[in-house]
Amino acid sequence: MSAAGAGADGTSGSAVSAAGAGADRADRAEWETVVGLEVHCELETQTKLFCGCKNAFGDEPNTNVCPVCLGLPGSLPVLNAFAVELAMRIGEALHCEVRPSSFHRKNYFYPDMPKDYQISQYDEPINVGGWLELPDGSRVGIERAHLEEDTGKTTHQGETGRIHAADYALVDYNRAGVPLVEIVSRPDIRSSAQARLYVTELRAVLVATGASDGRMEEGSLRVDANVSVRRVGAVAFGTRCEVKNLNSLRSLGRAIDHEVARQVALVEATGTVVQETRHWDENAGRTVPLRSKEEAFDYRYFPEPDLVPLAPGSDWRARAARAVGLLPSARRERLAGLLGGAPTPQQVDQVHVVVAQGLDDLVVAAVAQGAPAGVALVRAANELAADLGAALVLDPGIFGRVAVMEAQGELTATQAKAVLAELLAAGGGDPAAIAAEKGFEALSEGSLAAVVQGVVEAHPEEWSRYSAGEDKLAGFFTGQVMRATGGKADGKAVAAELQRLRR
Amino acid sequence: MSEPPSLGRDDVAHVAGLARLSLSEEELDMFTGQLARVIDHARDVSSLDVHDVPPTAHPLPVRNVLRTDDPCPGLDRDEVLAAAPDVEDGRFKVPRIVGEAP
Numbered sequence: 185m186s187a188a189g190a191g192a193d194g195t196s197g198s199a200v201s202a203a204g205a206g207a208d209r210a211d212r213a214e215w216e217t218v219v220g221l222e223v224h225c226e227l228e229t230q231t232k233l234f235c236g237c238k239n240a241f242g243d244e245p246n247t248n249v250c251p252v253c254l255g256l257p258g259s260l261p262v263l264n265a266f267a268v269e270l271a272m273r274i275g276e277a278l279h280c281e282v283r284p285s286s287f288h289r290k291n292y293f294y295p296d297m298p299k300d301y302q303i304s305q306y307d308e309p310i311n312v313g314g315w316l317e318l319p320d321g322s323r324v325g326i327e328r329a330h331l332e333e334d335t336g337k338t339t340h341q342g343e344t345g346r347i348h349a350a351d352y353a354l355v356d357y358n359r360a361g362v363p364l365v366e367i368v369s370r371p372d373i374r375s376s377a378q379a380r381l382y383v384t385e386l387r388a389v390l391v392a393t394g395a396s397d398g399r400m401e402e403g404s405l406r407v408d409a410n411v412s413v414r415r416v417g418a419v420a421f422g423t424r425c426e427v428k429n430l431n432s433l434r435s436l437g438r439a440i441d442h443e444v445a446r447q448v449a450l451v452e453a454t455g456t457v458v459q460e461t462r463h464w465d466e467n468a469g470r471t472v473p474l475r476s477k478e479e480a481f482d483y484r485y486f487p488e489p490d491l492v493p494l495a496p497g498s499d500w501r502a503r504a505a506r507a508v509g510l511l512p513s514a515r516r517e518r519l520a521g522l523l524g525g526a527p528t529p530q531q532v533d534q535v536h537v538v539v540a541q542g543l544d545d546l547v548v549a550a551v552a553q554g555a556p557a558g559v560a561l562v563r564a565a566n567e568l569a570a571d572l573g574a575a576l577v578l579d580p581g582i583f584g585r586v587a588v589m590e591a592q593g594e595l596t597a598t599q600a601k602a603v604l605a606e607l608l609a610a611g612g613g614d615p616a617a618i619a620a621e622k623g624f625e626a627l628s629e630g631s632l633a634a635v636v637q638g639v640v641e642a643h644p645e646e647w648s649r650y651s652a653g654e655d656k657l658a659g660f661f662t663g664q665v666m667r668a669t670g671g672k673a674d675g676k677a678v679a680a681e682l683q684r685l686r687r
Numbered sequence: 688m689s690e691p692p693s694l695g696r697d698d699v700a701h702v703a704g705l706a707r708l709s710l711s712e713e714e715l716d717m718f719t720g721q722l723a724r725v726i727d728h729a730r731d732v733s734s735l736d737v738h739d740v741p742p743t744a745h746p747l748p749v750r751n752v753l754r755t756d757d758p759c760p761g762l763d764r765d766e767v768l769a770a771a772p773d774v775e776d777g778r779f780k781v782p783r784i785v786g787e788a789p
């Protein structure tokens with residue numbers, strides 16, 4: 185569902201076909217991309233927005249339903265206080281004004297809502313105005329962030345699986361009534377890269393506030409993009425199109441690039457863009473028209489008579505503000521502080537990944553256990569991020585022990601990765617026991633030196649070339665040492681030993 | 688009343704379409720007259736000076752009716768689906784949908 189207030193503008197039937205990557209670079213330089221994003225965030229509550237049904241992903245269809253979320257006659261909605269709390273935390277984190285608010289009915293006919301309306305906030309949203317600062321220093325304005333209920337899930341059945349060709353649809357109402365906050369940005373975004381950065385940072389903020397699990401692949405975060413183009417230097421905005429079905433950061437970036445190229449080609453050919461809602465087709469790599477402005481839905485909003493106004497007192501607002509955890513920017517600074525000194529470019533990237541995925545508390549805990557920040561950071565950014573679901577529920581103490589073992593040379597980097605993978609797959613365990621079971625005994629410094637010496641002596645020709653400055657042969661020697669030790673040698677230690685012998 | 692009619696036949700046809708109601712020509716005429724009278728009645732309010740009156744979101748002087756975030760059991764699925772005209776795979780089976788979700 186699209187936003188209250190933002191309106192669903194649309195149209196179809198444009199005669200000019202999608203331009204694809206047709207518009208060439210020289211033309212594109214004259215044009216400016218203008219994007220505003222609507223992000224729907226499912227809230228991490230136990231129950232739905234207006235009833236006590238479980239808010240859970242992946243349960244058997246239609247097992248979390250009741251008279252309220254099925255829209256049965258005589259049932260009455262009652263607002264979930266924790267959903268309000270999370271909405272206020274989001275407002276605080278985005279520097280919004282958190283205000284008294286009310287609910288409206290958004291009426292439409294579609295089987296994803298059994299009531300034939302969705303309860304949303306319209307002219308009095310809970311959060312108004314605000315901004316999000318991105319890691320590159322740019323700032324994107326926030327128009328509003330309001331509460332609404334999610335819709336049920338419809339699955340179209342038919343030979344092709346395509347909507348227009350479907351014979352019938354199956355509906356699961358487990359998701360109907362799940363609490364959402366819809367965050368509407370101002371049209372401040374100027375490129376697909378910035379749009380991706382915005383969603384990445386917003387996702388991290390939502391995770392940090394405890395409002396969201398941030399899982400785009402499970403639909404916890406869903407993004408619609410309002411895209412328009414204008415000539416560089418122009419003040420007025422061009423006609424915008426709303427692009428739907430952006431289920432990943434990759435889709436978001438591709439869809440914006442495609443849509444900008446299409447609109448530029450359209451304006452250059454016909455002087456105008458038709459306002460419409462478009463659907464991103466990930467497989468075809470293009471947007472296709474969904475509905476025109478003339479076909480836009482008329483939602484006939486009216487105040488929800490079954491719900492009274494919401495006006496959280498200053499105490500509650502203050503509590504919500506305090507409950508907002510460390511925001512991503514502060515979390516990045518905290519990790520940078522632990523690294524000490526200027527981080528390398530790789531470490532800057534690792535810090536971003538770790539904070540964006542909500543793994544930074546694990547790094548902080550590992551450092552508290554005695555692991556060097558750099559070691560914990562690189563394992564979190566690579567191995568933990570690769571199995572995020574398992575990593576987020578891993579006992580921090582276990583991760584800390586692996587990082588400490590690696591830092592103390594009890595495990596090589598390769599061995600530490602294998603142990604972590606095993607721990608994540610098993611949901612926990614004893615790192616030392618796993619290492620022993622796998623036969624991981626790091627070579628002592630003395631025995632490593634002996635192996636390296638042996639390899640050097642076995643390849644005198646390569647050694648003289650390496651000694652003369654042919655650095656790429658370091659890889660050859662490392663490979664030989666790994667082969668000789670069955671992979672137990674630490675790559676870094678081998679490199680250091682080679683350097684030492686060359687001097 | 689000096690103001691123009693509040694509601695025309697086209698408006699009624701449009702609203703009926705939104706509500707998926709199919710009205711005959713006679714019904715359109717009848718409802719246009721009836722609905723116009725209802726709306727004109729509500730328009731009487733605009734003759735009052737209300738600039739000092741704050742907007743009312745709800746007639747009850749009550750705010751913040753809330754419940755705690757505690758799950759409670761819902762309905763049995765078999766019971767729920769028994770009320771549906773058609774069912775498949777534990778889900779409601781509905782006719783082919785023209786167009787996409789709003």
Ligand SMILES: [Zn+2]
Pocket residue numbers: 232235236237248249250251252253254361761
């Ligand atoms: Zn329910």
